[in-house]
Amino acid sequence: MKFLTQTAAILALAVRSFALDGDVRIHDPSTIVRCDGKYYTYGTGGSCLVSDDGWTWRRGTTPPRRGMAPDVVHLNDRYFMYVARNVGAQPRADINLIWNKSLDPNSPDYRWEEAGVVASSDGIEDCNAIDPGLLLDPKDGRLWMVYGSYFGYIRLVELDPKAGGRKNPIDPPVNLAINCEASIMIAHDGWYYLLATHGSCCRGADSGYNIRMGRSKIITGPFLDHEGIDMMQGGGKLFTGSGGRVVGPGHFGRINLGDGVEKFSCHYEADLDRGGASVLDIRPLLWKDGWPLAGENLREGTYQIASVRTGTVLELAVEGVPVGGRRERRGGGPGAGGPGFARPGGGGPGAGGPPRGAGFFGGTGGVIPSQDVGQVSTNWPDGNIDLRMANFLCQAQQKWRITAVTNAGGYPGSPYFKITIDGADRALAATADGELIAVPAFTGAPEQLWRIDQLTDGAWRIMPKSAGSSKEPLALSAVGSSFATLSKFDAKSDKQRWLIKTP
């Protein structure tokens, strides 16, 4: 689907919105996996983070094998964890496999089993066997592992998807890249993408970590960047670097939530709001022109919510007032004196006569201020108000304030939000029968909490935490040009794709 340029413009201006909640301290996190509804990730030194919703995290149980930069993949009934250790002076290392049927220590199935070394480096060869990254090829079900660091090459070996070990141990690894570490491979639309971290780690806010990438139609490479430079010669298109209040992103991990929603995990070497600690983050994963693009979680702010399908925006179903008040069109001409052109008593700010000789199209001769919701809302009903959609006219009933709600939980990467008319208490809510309403004031009820995920094309999916008796998640849907409802999300349709734009 066509990438949305408006969103790209917003992204270019955006900084990080929210860090994850809870205890998110970790270094070199593994790809996040789900087990019995919970999210798990493991880092260097045996650290483990677990979350019920992907937003609030806490310390988990350390696995028996503590090593460096593990990666985890879920295959059939097993969780395979690949974790590296130094076995002498670098670059002498090996990557070990352990597996478990559950990641929940309270499960009767929770028991780590050792499965041996799957890759190693002897300290002489041009490779350091650390930082494993797994790919289960969706095309044919083959399992691959890349590994390595700045000592030589990033290498590729094939693994047995049933037992997790090397498939053909005597086959030499394939060299894919140099001058990077923390590599991992993903597949998308017939391409393989090798994402790896350039720059230096482990220096706090002085870490130059940044994630770069190349792509290939063949899993063994060559992986070329957007300039055609082979990653074996140091190439790499930037995926994401430092920004806002965080420094040094590294250790990409893909999270496919289905229905066209993809996210990625990484760690920052230093979160300036957390004393420079190394922390976990989850952000939207977008695709543009055949390349992954790092999205941003939604920031709090005032927005128009526009349908990709119709171009119209969500508004309260109240009679709008033109910004600046209604202006009378003098001197005849088409539409003069017609509906909507009557001058109310006194007019609004800037509603005086146009500059002499300029006519109606010459404007008022002054600056027309933005609409004051307090002034235009006096005739709005006191109770619930229906929702509808209309062309955006910069009016108060079309501007929405999106604000994170604390202690209300969340979803991978973001908290739940409330969506209220900017400057007023009117809050968007789902009804029990799967429709929309604006309630007079936000109460924190689950039908007033909204999950806002960025889709892979940059548009947004907006879903209530609860929609009455509906057993399946519903999403804001532009069923008509002038009417929105809630319905089951269809990733192939534009009905439930929204642009969240500055008004």
Place this chain on the structure above:
Amino acid sequence: MEKQPTRSNETGVMERDCAESQSQHDRQPSPLRLAFDTATLRKIIFSVLLVLAYSTMQPIANAAEGLASAPTLTRPTSANKSPSADGFIQRWLILEPIRANGLTDHAVQALVKKEYFSNQFTVVPKDGDMVAFDGTEHIWHAVDTKEYNVNLYHFARALGKPTSNVLLWGVTIVNCPEEISGVRLAIGSNAASVWWVNGQEVIGIYGDRQTVIDDGVSKRLTLKKGPNIVRCAVLNGGGATDFCARFLDANDKPLKGFTVSAGEVAK
């Protein structure tokens, strides 16, 4: 830009013609005027009177001709009609336009809630029924449209009725073989319109707007087994005016499997 009428506004053309005529008249050298004799003047006056008489009679002639001159509308020739391939309802009873002016939310709501004729929110008229409002008689006409939309401009113009600053009422009967829940009425109109299904107001769209398929959409509703009455009131400011309507099923696909009737059609 301003809304343009579908066809030239007669009043505008006449005003322009008159102005041009007057201008030419002013440029006539006075000796020519002096050259007219009385007989010639009589012929000219007679011709002018003939033209004026014809012009005055033209709407009456159109009205007598009825909808035959409406290019997109025909008289129903069957008892029931299926919706179009895209689900559009193509059979309606339309009341001749009533003068009305206003397109904003409040103005439209006030205009459609005003009583123009008895039982206007419940009546299922028959073709040829007449109502009187403000000393003027208005007739219900059963029409089939050849298009996805009902062209009210064609309707009013064919009947010699005004097309601007008017309110048009429409009614149709949707016959369902069984109860259907989770459907939505989906309409588009030029310009504002309010819609009812079985007496319940389900859609209101306002302002000077063009017809867009599935512009206004109702919340989920249930069509009962048997006849269901769909009623609309369309307000037009100036120029073209039309509407389209269909039902969407629970998956937002056009609803079919029902028939539409307009009661007994006068011969």
